[in-house]
Amino acid sequence: MALLGHPAPGLYIGLMSGTSMDGVDAVLADIGAGGGTVKVLRHGHAPFSPALRAELMALNQAGDNELHRAALAANGLALAYAERVDALLADLPRAQVQAIGAHGQTVRHRPGEFDGHGYTLQLLNGALLAERCGIPVVCDFRSRDVAAGGQGAPLVPAFHAALFARAGQAAAVLNLGGIANLTLLGAQGAVTGFDCGPANALLDGWCERHTGHAYDDGGRWAASGRVDEALLARWLQEPFFHRAPPKSTGRDLFDPGWLDREVPAGLKPEDVQATLAELTVRPIVADLQRHAPAARQLWVCGGGAFNQHLMQRLSALLPGVRVAPTSEAGIDVMQVEAAAFAWLAQAFMEQRPGNLQEVTGALEPRVLGAWHPAG
Template identity: 55%
Template structure:
């Protein structure tokens, strides 16, 4: 572990709003569409002498969700209805408490105190993401992430930045993906066209050409459908290493029906989530006589095919694909993506200095720093927003 930095001193130059925001430790928190745990990362961030971002993940951990709470989050994320406004308020507070506990546990495990951490960046738990509007008419777009920033700041004693997505949506963007700005700062290379692939519940690309604008977009399901199908049939939260999928045979007709969903043909900017790609969506495409393992194999192939097709369409000159997220541990998924992308080298982001399990947590630590420095956190070329925006709401520690 890196040597712990000193806490901010009173004679340090204050940043915007009186916060101490220069070099130092920031803490990122995220629970993705799979809701399989709260990822927390302590990240040392500073601007290098050449203007390049210096980023080091000092310590990281994943805190599990309470089982009943996770089940409810997954159900709501897949389009389930809230029982009442009381449930919404209670969930917001409970999630804030859970995120705060994850942050406090990480800081303690690293042998530090709250005073060592300049700010927390908390993504929250997405409950619903409708950038096209409640009825997809474009008139009333919204995105909802729960996890009360007031509670996180109060329980942790650390200034917290949360609610990152809604400003971008208000500016005409999708509010997603937000991580490409961090990818561009950390993983761009001047000598080759690269792409960063996040394999979470949903797959998304960051396209990093040698020259030209950074782009990024969701491609559709990565693990979400496979996880849901596996949990329904085997009681396991995920298909370890794609082992169950490997026992099945891809159903070409089913794959064609799944891939014909009009969402896949949409042009970027675009984003999605469990509210679109969920078990009922799968069931609507089934005849009813399919073997469960064949469906799993087909869902894996759907992820691989839509990911590869998107890259070939939007950056066919890609020579290196940097993979991160939980899907990196699914060797069969990576093999199938690779088979559809001959000539493209596929690396884990670990080979480039970022733990693939904590790239997104590190990104939200960086977004917190951007907010306190009053720097934009979005890329309009990615989200479709009308311009760069400072993202997030600041909840002071005291």
Template identity: 60%
Template sequence: MPEHFIGLMSGTSLDGVDGVVATFDSGVRVLAHATAPFDPALRAELLALNKSGEDEIHRGELAANALMRVYAQVVHDLLRQSKLTAGDVRAIGAHGQTVRHRPQAFDGTGYTVQLAQPALLAELTGIDVAADFRTRDVAAGGQGAPLAPFFHRAMFGRASETLGVLNIGGISNLTLLRADGTQLGFDCGPGNALMDSWCLRHQGQPFDRDGAWAAGGTPDQALLKSMLAEPYFASNPPKSTGRDLFHDEWLAGQLKSNVSPQDVQATLAELTAAAIAQDVKRHAADLPKLVVCGGGALNGHLMRRLQALLPGTRVLSSEEEGLPPLQVEAAAFAWLARQCVRREKLPLTSTTGARGARVLGALWPA
């Protein structure tokens, strides 16, 4: 009988939870996909907890409890869709919500924080929960991110073929799978987070559907140049980032001239595309194919800009490679739960910079 695993992901975009139930015995097979949006109050609190504030430990614990209830709702939806019972699922892989990510802070001894209450999730679902995947990597000297590249190889890797896998969530991260079996993975910079925030502020919409608002504007070249001068973009892997760096205040500090809101949106879209293209050219100049997943793959304007900036690379949605864009990250955490349960070490060094292979995650029995 195949082992079933559930993966749950709530990312930097803060739009809600994606979940899948999948098997990995003979390739990757997704049986069901479910989503649940965050209500505005929870989203606002999770966003606020990215900064220091009054009574944040208490507020963080309450937010983690609320988050687990959304996770549990997604689990029950997945069980209903797939006609499985809790007893049919070996484990849940739960990412949690990142509210701090500073892996190289404080003279090289950093930390990463994902709000979660795995014990509560196990209690609510009756299923073992694997969680806290990033802290062991940081303890071993790694960035704690990105972790999806290991799943990307399992899902999209082909013998003797070089390709890239690009996830565009709140932050964009790139995986380069080389024909010789080696891989490189790192965060490029902002994905949707700055665009979404700016769109909400000026259009009252949580995101720019299909990039239509950005497409109607004109990137401001002086603003784009200023933003691309951020030292993170020129730094070498291993590297990772998040809202600790790319936040609304960072953007406000860049806005030194009178640029219309629509042209700012166009510039933010160009920033995302340009930072990704710059990294592809730097680390895989002859990349034949770039598979795009995450919410950014649904942004037609952004996909067109990526293709224009990478004319020698075929840019395509992960849908064409067998897994819809909004299922990839959740499937990655189902796969990481499987690796955790089996105590299988991941070769972290070339991706996160950790000192060696480690088992990631901890297990909370039901």
């Protein structure tokens, strides 16, 4: 294992479970010194067990005996992560892996609120994961940025810049997970980014509620409906959409309760789905046009990249911008976020800052993560 604070190229594992709550993505990546090169060698995905998913969803809201339940859920997530590590390393010595970068499961995200500091909470028993895997673990990436006055999110723009930035070319990277977030890559090297609003969190929730399916396959159900423009206009008055960056959001705002409060009775479910899809797309389009009008390339990753309805609507509303999945740039849409946390683990090993002040609003760059050495 490399010494902290020294160049630490080599193999890293990234583990991600996002606000879509659809399961765990895991990658094994070969990362060069300074994070300048990233090659994904292996990738795996596994859905959560129904019981773990239900408990993680429930813990997004206040409930009885939360401390006990959250601790057990953190254990359960560590074990689910460990199974993905086992699958990645079935025929490889674990000693070859420098570290695991593990995101954990966000269940609350309230930066800057309540006492002027706020908090962000990603459930994960990192010590248990290190014991179970026999590999050092870096986790809890977001808390230090929040402590430094930042939003704690998004953290992927620095990684996006390492992979997708091209000198002289303005571009953007869009992650369509539970929440949509944009990274803006300026032609002269500037990097900014922020959360735009809901994506799969609301789309999947409404689809599961009315069809029994976990997600709208290809966006076909949304495409079958009609957008209610009056309802959409009301939804777009949500103050979050009009806040200036830096900004971030999550299921604290766009949760199943939002659907209960904001969807009027009597509408056809497929029309609501079509309107929710448009609620995903239009803030993205407005933000891209407002903050990066020179961008002519939009790379899309996350599960929403498989939603052809969303992809078509983005293309239709962004004439002159090429909208394409990141797989066309050399990295599968389902690998990007997990690879980002492998990259952030390597940054921790080298004691390089992982946040960008321009993105999160933190007072200064900070090394991100908490360290759990291998047994």
